[in-house]
Structures are given as C-alpha cells and as structure tokens.
Amino acid sequence: MIRLDRVTKQFPGGTTAVDDLSLTAPTGKITVLVGPSGCGKTTTLRMINRMIEPTSGTITIDDQDVSALDAAELRRGIGYVIQHGGLFPHRTVERNVASVPLLLGHDKKKSIARARELLELVGIDPGLGRRYPSQLSGGQQQRVGVARALAADPPVMLMDEPFSAVDPVVREQLQDEFLRLQGELGKTIVLVTHDIDEAIKLGDHIAVLAVGGRLAQVASPHQLLTHPADTFVADFLGKDRGYRALGFDGAEVPLHHESTVVLRDGAITDPAPHDDPWTLVVDESGHPLGWASTDRLGQITASDELALGGTLARRDGSLRSALDAALSSPSRRGVVVDDSGTLVGTCRAHQVLSVIEEQERPEEERVPAHEGGEGGDDGLDPRAPR
Amino acid sequence: MDWILAHLDDIGRLTARHVVLAGVPLVLGLVISLGLGWVAHRVRGLRGIALTGSGLLYTIPSLALFVLMPLVLGTSILSPINVIVAMTLYTVALLVRTVVDGLDSVPPAARQAATAIGYGPARRFVGVELPLAVPVIAAGLRVASVSNVSIVSVASLVGVSQLGDLLVDGFNRAIGGELLAGTLGCIVLALVFDALIRLGERLLTPWLHTGREASA
Ligand SMILES: Nc1ncnc2c1ncn2[C@@H]1O[C@H](COP(=O)(O)OP(=O)(O)OP(=O)(O)O)[C@@H](O)[C@H]1O
Ligand SMILES: [Mg+2]
Numbered sequence: 102m103i104r105l106d107r108v109t110k111q112f113p114g115g116t117t118a119v120d121d122l123s124l125t126a127p128t129g130k131i132t133v134l135v136g137p138s139g140c141g142k143t144t145t146l147r148m149i150n151r152m153i154e155p156t157s158g159t160i161t162i163d164d165q166d167v168s169a170l171d172a173a174e175l176r177r178g179i180g181y182v183i184q185h186g187g188l189f190p191h192r193t194v195e196r197n198v199a200s201v202p203l204l205l206g207h208d209k210k211k212s213i214a215r216a217r218e219l220l221e222l223v224g225i226d227p228g229l230g231r232r233y234p235s236q237l238s239g240g241q242q243q244r245v246g247v248a249r250a251l252a253a254d255p256p257v258m259l260m261d262e263p264f265s266a267v268d269p270v271v272r273e274q275l276q277d278e279f280l281r282l283q284g285e286l287g288k289t290i291v292l293v294t295h296d297i298d299e300a301i302k303l304g305d306h307i308a309v310l311a312v313g314g315r316l317a318q319v320a321s322p323h324q325l326l327t328h329p330a331d332t333f334v335a336d337f338l339g340k341d342r343g344y345r346a347l348g349f350d351g352a353e354v355p356l357h358h359e360s361t362v363v364l365r366d367g368a369i370t371d372p373a374p375h376d377d378p379w380t381l382v383v384d385e386s387g388h389p390l391g392w393a394s395t396d397r398l399g400q401i402t403a404s405d406e407l408a409l410g411g412t413l414a415r416r417d418g419s420l421r422s423a424l425d426a427a428l429s430s431p432s433r434r435g436v437v438v439d440d441s442g443t444l445v446g447t448c449r450a451h452q453v454l455s456v457i458e459e460q461e462r463p464e465e466e467r468v469p470a471h472e473g474g475e476g477g478d479d480g481l482d483p484r485a486p487r
Numbered sequence: 488m489d490w491i492l493a494h495l496d497d498i499g500r501l502t503a504r505h506v507v508l509a510g511v512p513l514v515l516g517l518v519i520s521l522g523l524g525w526v527a528h529r530v531r532g533l534r535g536i537a538l539t540g541s542g543l544l545y546t547i548p549s550l551a552l553f554v555l556m557p558l559v560l561g562t563s564i565l566s567p568i569n570v571i572v573a574m575t576l577y578t579v580a581l582l583v584r585t586v587v588d589g590l591d592s593v594p595p596a597a598r599q600a601a602t603a604i605g606y607g608p609a610r611r612f613v614g615v616e617l618p619l620a621v622p623v624i625a626a627g628l629r630v631a632s633v634s635n636v637s638i639v640s641v642a643s644l645v646g647v648s649q650l651g652d653l654l655v656d657g658f659n660r661a662i663g664g665e666l667l668a669g670t671l672g673c674i675v676l677a678l679v680f681d682a683l684i685r686l687g688e689r690l691l692t693p694w695l696h697t698g699r700e701a702s703a
Contacts, residue, residue, distance in 0.1 A: 152602055177605030187600035191618045191694050201604050233694040249604070259603075 108158030118144040119314035129287040135300040136310035142293040180250030180258040186242040188234040195230030201253040219248040240267040260292040323349035347421035356446030379432035490664025505649035509635040516578025524586025545580035570642045585627025589620030625688035632680040
C-alpha cells in the first residue's frame with residue numbers, strides 16, 4: 102500500500118504543483134491519477150519514487166517512509182513506465198528489458214532469458230528482441246516499456262501515461278492486455294493519464310486532480326460517474342456521463358426468442374417465411390453471424406455480407422452494452438449471447454431503459470427483472486405486476 | 488620524389504613521433520574532458536566557467552604555450568612532455584564544450600528513464616549518457632584530431648621533432664621534396680586519425696546503423 106499524507110510540492114519559482122494531497126493506493130489495485138494538463142500528476146508520481154522530493158508531507162510504501170530509503174535502491178524496487186516508453190535508444194529491445202535485473206547484478210544470460218519471457222507476456226514477438234527501439238512501432242515501444250518495468254518483478258508499479266503514444270485502436274488493445282496482465286500479476290499500481298475514459302476503464306479507483314494540485318475527488322469509476330463531487334469533476338467527466346455509468350451496471354434484461362436461419366456451406370438453409378424485415382443468421386452451432394434483410398435472404402452466400410458490427414451483448418454484460426447492442430442493430434433488436442458466444446435471445450431498447458429506471462428506485466420497490474427466453478415480441482413490461 | 492624515397496627512414500621516424508605527440512594528447516584530453524564536461528554538465532554554476540575558460544585556453548598561441556611549459560612543469564626545454572601537456576590542454580579546450588554539448592544531446596526521456604529505474608549518477612553516466620553522447624563527442628574529437636596534427640608541427644621550433652621538422656628544414660634549405668613530404672605526411676596522418684575516429688564511432692553506435700530508418 103502506498104500512502105501519501107498531506108503531501109505538498111512547491112517548485113522554486115512558486116508553482117504549487119501538488120497541494121496538501123492525501124491519498125492511498127491499496128495493495129494489488131490500480132489507482133489512477135487523472136486531471137487536466139499541469140495539475141501535478143507526474144509530480145505526484147515522481148514524489149513516490151523520489152525523483153522529486155516533496156516540500157512537505159510524508160509518503161510511505163507498506164508503512165515505510167520512502168525518504169528514509171536510498172533513492173536509487175528504492176527505484177530499483179519500483180517499476181516505472183515513463184511517458185512514450187522512454188526506452189534506451191542505444192540498447193536492443195531485450196537489453197532494455199533486462200536493464201533492471203542487470204542493474205541488480207543478476208546473471209546476464211538469465212536476465213536476457215527473462216527479458217524474452219516478458220516480451221512474450223506483453224505480446225511482443227521475442228524475435229524482435231535483437232532490434233533497437235527505433236525499429237519498433239510506437240505501440241510496440243510502449244509494450245517494451247511496460248515489460249522493462251515488470252522485469253525485476255516489482256510489487257509496485259508507477260506508470261506515467263503508458264498508453265498515450267498510440268492510436269485509439271491500439272490503445273484499447275494495450276489497455277485490455279494490461280488489465281489481463283494485472284489480473285494475473287496483481288501489482289500495486291499508480292497510473293497517470295489525462296484521458297478520463299482510460300481512467301474509468303483501468304482504475305479500481307480514481308483520484309481526480311484539479312489544476313494547482315488540489316485533489317477534487319477519489320472514487321470508484323462508477324461512483325465518479327454517478328456522483329461527481331463538484332462541477333469541476335462533472336465537467337471533466339464530460340459528455341455521456343450517465344450513459345457511460347451504465348457500463349458498470351450489470352442486470353438481467355428481458356430476453357426474447359429470435360427466430361433464426363442457418364448459413365451452411367455458403368447458402369441459407371430453408372429461409373423460413375418471416376414477416377420481419379430483418380432476419381438473424383446464425384452458424385450451425387448457434388453463433389450469431391449477423392442480420393440480413395429478409396427479402397435478400399436467398400442471395401446471402403457468406404457471413405461477411407451480414408451486418409453484425411456492435412450489435413452483440415453478453416448475457417452477463419452491462420446495461421450499457423445491452424442498450425448499445427439494441428440501438429446499433431438494424432432491426433433494433435440487440436443480440437445477446439452467452440459466454441461461449443451462442444445466441445440466447447434478443448433485447449429491446451425500451452425494456453433495457455425500463456430496467457435502468459427500475460434500478461434508480463429504492464431497493465424495496467424493485468421488482469426482479471423479467472426472466473426471458475420464451476415469448477415473442479409481445480411488448481413485455483418488466484415492471485408489469487403493479 | 489627522389490628526396491622522399493631517399494629519406495623514407497627519417498620520414499617514418501618523424502611520422503611515428505608525430506602520431507605520439509598528436510595522438511596521446513588526444514586520448515588524455517578526451518579522458519580529462521569527459522570528467523570536466525560531466526561536472527560542468529551537472530553543476531550549473533561551473534558550466535559557464537568551464538566553457539569560457541576552455542575557450543580562452545585555445546586562444547593562447549601554441550608557441551607561447553610550448554615555451555611556457557618547462558617553466559610550469561620544471562621539465563627540460565627540449566622534453567616532449569612539454570608538447571604533450573600543451574597539446575592535451577588544447578584538446579581539453581576543444582573537447583569540454585563538445586562533451587557538454589554531447590551530454591545535452593541525450594534525450595531527456597532516456598536520462599529520466601535511467602533515473603527512474605534506479606541508476607545512480609555514475610552508472611547512468613557510463614551506461615546511458617555517455618553512449619548516447621558518442622556521436623556529438625566523436626564529431627568534436629575529429630575537429631580536435633585535425634587541430635592536433637596541425638598544431639603539433641609548430642613544436643619543431645622548440646626542438647621537439649616530428650613531421651614539422653621537414654617543413655622547417657625544407658623551407659630553410661629550399662628542398663621542395665622535403666616540404667612536400669612534411670605537408671603530405673600531416674594530411675595523410677589527419678585523414679588516418681579521422682578515419683579511425685569514424686570507425687570507432689561506428690563501432691560504438693550500432694543502433695544508428697541498423698540499415699533501416701526509424702519507424703516510430
Ligand atoms: N521542475 C519543475 N520546475 C518548476 N515547475 C515545474 C517543474 N515540473 C513541473 N512544474 C510545474 O508543476 C505543475 C505540475 O506539473 P506536472 O508535470 O506534475 O503536471 P502533469 O499533471 O503531469 O501535466 P501533463 O498532463 O501535462 O503531463 C505544472 O504547472 C508545471 O509547470
Ligand atoms: Mg505529466
């Protein structure tokens with residue numbers, strides 16, 4: 102556990118970068134520091150590993166005051182991911198990753214072997230290990246930066262905008278991999294970002310800093326979205342706050358039976374008569390392939406002629422994904438699948454909204470969400486018994 | 488040409504001395520400059536002093552410095568030590584700035600990363616800053632080596648022999664071949680030094696020669 106107790110940093114010249122900050126980063130969790138540019142995020146991070154000394158206040162890691170430790174030794178025990186990777190341009194990728202073990206005096210062969218393992222862990226082909234950083238893409242460099250921070254297996258990791266240098270698609274990939282890794286490794290992580298969506302996606306809890314280094318709010322992502330402490334936080338959270346909050350609400354939504362047709366060997370088998378303009382096509386094992394316009398069913402030969410994009414929701418997923426699936430579907434019916442990706446039914450936007458409204462009510466008034474699967478589109482109201 | 492062929496032994500001997508008198512100070516000066524440059528780079532207040540001081544040093548005429556050395560060092564006036572020390576001073580004068588510039592050229596992200604993952608100042612200098620400063624330092628070293636090869640010929644005037652002797656003697660006795668040998672010798676030597684430094688730089692900076700442009 103990392104604890105900052107009334108920490109203030111004033112730079113010579115009078116800038117107060119961090120102002121009376123008290124914050125706890127629990128063991129094994131991801132604590133995200135988020136805020137606009139210049140609000141003291143990097144300064145806070147660097148005070149933890151003593152690259153910057155606080156003007157006042159104390160910082161402890163597992164109840165040990167960091168100022169009492171040798172700075173270089175302290176840092177060798179803390180993984181640090183610098184913005185944009187910060188790789189050493191003069192060292193090969195695997196030598197970069199092996200930097201800390203070698204610094205700790207570990208055996209060279211073993212350190213390099215370990216570096217290759219780590220590269221694999223972060224999704225880099227170990228064959229790239231002999232290359233220099235300039236021969237990698239920005240996203241690859243950032244992964245290598247993460248691998249380097251992990252190399253000595255430090256219990257604590259500090260990450261300064263680790264995924265900022267890449268396009269949104271790769272960033273999302275890196276974030277997903279990062280969450281998967283953290284699921285396995287369970288490090289104590291403090292991660293800095295100025296991207297609120299990244300904070301919400303990655304953080305177990307989030308500290309929002311305002312300019313001047315003031316702590317505006319510490320909360321779980323869900324709490325933050327549903328109960329921002331003040332207008333600064335609400336503004337910083339930006340648009341679609343209410344909608345994004347749904348991403349944390351898991352609840353059963355009413356499911357409806359969907360009659361489907363099967364695409365087998367490049368043709369739709371027995372295109373059953375169907376009065377709906379859209380028909381769901383599945384494969385032989387019941388995995389949804391996509392929507393086809395009913396009068397064109399006979400012409401479909403391959404799954405890439407079908408519209409599926411964004412219309413799938415998992416049965417145990419969030420209300421947001423269910424609502425999004427329904428709204429994104431050409432038929433306005435969201436396709437709901439189970440863990441194995443098999444179709445379990447479809448959902449309707451208005452019913453998802455009803456579930457959402459239901460959730461806002463006090464506990465005792467609530468009625469269990471309708472269990473579905475049978476019953477066609479009969480306009481079921483989950484709040485029905487009234 | 489005849490003169491050159493008849494005096495190959497002499498030319499060889501003088502060239503060897505020239506190599507020592509220009510080369511040893513180059514190496515000594517580099518080592519000293521690395522130390523001074525590191526301090527000047529780290530301590531803000533010393534930077535200006537080191538840069539101005541070394542700049543002034545280079546403006547002292549070489550002959551004056553060669554004559555001054557025995558007085559300062561207590562060596563005999565004909566001792567090659569005088570020349571070596573004086574040439575080392577010139578090298579330092581040129582290279583301190585180069586080393587400071589080289590260290591300035593190290594990407595801040597690499598330096599910060601080194602600090603962040605637990606390099607102490609000394610290991611960071613040797614392991615990260617110095618290797619990354621090599622291209623800039625090598626460029627300065629090439630200038631210093633040419634400068635050394637040419638300045639050292641003046642040492643003939645204080646009786647320390649090297650290729651400059653051919654120029655002085657050739658001029659006094661109006662022997663064209665001897666003048667030519669002295670001049671060519673200096674040029675060839677300068678080119679060889681330059682080639683060696685470039686080779687050294689290349690070997691020390693494999694990451695700059697990967698045969699592929701940076702893709703990031
Ligand atoms: N070495 C320094 N000397 C003086 N002022 C500094 C120094 N480092 C940072 N500051 C100031 O402290 C404030 C906080 O800087 P910091 O780098 O922590 O911001 P940040 O939240 O990381 O911003 P960004 O998102 O842009 O990286 C800024 O106003 C900055 O100008
Ligand atoms: Mg920053």
